[in-house]
Amino acid sequence: MNGRKEHNGGGSLHNIILVVLDGLGDRPCGELGGKTPLQAAFRPNLNSLMRNGQGGLLSPIAPGIRAGSDTSHLSLLGYDPQKFYTGRGPFEAMGLGMEVRGGDIAFRANFGTRDASGIITDRRAGRLSLGNDELARSLNMEIDGVRFMVKEGVEHRAALVMRGEGLSDKITDSDPHETGRAPHDVAPLSSEAEFTAKVLNKFLRVSRKVLDEHPVNVQRRKNGKPQGNELLLRGPGMVPKLTSFEEQHGMRAACVSAIPMISGIGGLLGMAVVKPEGATGTLESNFVSKLKEAARLSREYDFVLVNVKATDVAGHDGDALAKKNAIERIDEALGEMIRSLASETVLAVTGDHATPCSLKDHSGDPVPVVFSAPGILPDAAIFFDEFSAAAGMWRIRGLDVMNILKQMAGRSEKYGA
Ligand code: ZN
Ligand code: ZN
Numbered sequence: 001m002n003g004r005k006e007h008n009g010g011g012s013l014h015n016i017i018l019v020v021l022d023g024l025g026d027r028p029c030g031e032l033g034g035k036t037p038l039q040a041a042f043r044p045n046l047n048s049l050m051r052n053g054q055g056g057l058l059s060p061i062a063p064g065i066r067a068g069s070d071t072s073h074l075s076l077l078g079y080d081p082q083k084f085y086t087g088r089g090p091f092e093a094m095g096l097g098m099e100v101r102g103g104d105i106a107f108r109a110n111f112g113t114r115d116a117s118g119i120i121t122d123r124r125a126g127r128l129s130l131g132n133d134e135l136a137r138s139l140n141m142e143i144d145g146v147r148f149m150v151k152e153g154v155e156h157r158a159a160l161v162m163r164g165e166g167l168s169d170k171i172t173d174s175d176p177h178e179t180g181r182a183p184h185d186v187a188p189l190s191s192e193a194e195f196t197a198k199v200l201n202k203f204l205r206v207s208r209k210v211l212d213e214h215p216v217n218v219q220r221r222k223n224g225k226p227q228g229n230e231l232l233l234r235g236p237g238m239v240p241k242l243t244s245f246e247e248q249h250g251m252r253a254a255c256v257s258a259i260p261m262i263s264g265i266g267g268l269l270g271m272a273v274v275k276p277e278g279a280t281g282t283l284e285s286n287f288v289s290k291l292k293e294a295a296r297l298s299r300e301y302d303f304v305l306v307n308v309k310a311t312d313v314a315g316h317d318g319d320a321l322a323k324k325n326a327i328e329r330i331d332e333a334l335g336e337m338i339r340s341l342a343s344e345t346v347l348a349v350t351g352d353h354a355t356p357c358s359l360k361d362h363s364g365d366p367v368p369v370v371f372s373a374p375g376i377l378p379d380a381a382i383f384f385d386e387f388s389a390a391a392g393m394w395r396i397r398g399l400d401v402m403n404i405l406k407q408m409a410g411r412s413e414k415y416g417a
Pocket of ligand 2: 069362
């Protein structure tokens, strides 16, 4: 295998696959007779992993903390979000498929409507969707050595990335956060941010002119629709400068995901980012193709992260049956993946947080986790679900996962003599 170094007194090094079923955890669902989707699902492969491996409950950040997918994945990959998470801006930008680099400043943005007197009359520009890509593209420009990149999201949503020397995220929003007021000038919150605020205000002035004259807005004006003529900025954050995964863990890594935000995190950490054919990040995604690709990559790379989004999607939809069905299809695909793995591969399956169907949002509940590795002592847990996992030996946080995996793979350094 690639890049194998001698650790563990000369024992062989195993490769690792970490499968993250997004939003996996759940609570009792009425439609499922009070079971969780995981409990209700036919899941022979997950159960077999649990029977033969070590299980437990995982708190993605810390007990009770409701994690986002971004903070949780950082944590699962061994990067403490309390040190490195700089706000939603950079991760929202990655989520729109923007390529960001450490040191860039990123904002969440809306296209809003500004009237002739300069007052914001609609913070969502009538939820415009047609032409939002053209509006975004028209704002890509360079001013005073700073590159401005805008990308549209769903409806009125967008993100702005600034790239250049000497930028700071210690600045205020331009979004007044309510209608009936003019957009704010961006103000520096510290002296190091003066240049950033100045060049950003210049950009906003130019962008108003560009957007006012843009054919999409001219047409909307004619049709009596609210124009998307003001880019409202909020939540600035500097893209964190993170040590690459290879430097941090001594492993060459690949990231298999159909979700731009997760792929973005993988890219930021220098992982090879792969989106297999048919993997869509939806309930209809091709789980077999995704997990087979992970198995293939695990022969080429020391570490493979796989994110499967469907479980989170069903949780947000509040659709317990869809979540159960997704888990059954994932379990089948997992079985195929496991059969094609090198026998010594270390495998973990867990969630990045719970997305209970009853809440349609992330909760702070712990999620089940299972570790499978050659030669490890099985524990008392025999089923993979939120309840049965409590019979397992582990009570861990997301940040512990890499340490456990590396130790099982013979890749950990001794702490002490
Ligand atoms: Zn998630
Ligand atoms: Zn979610």
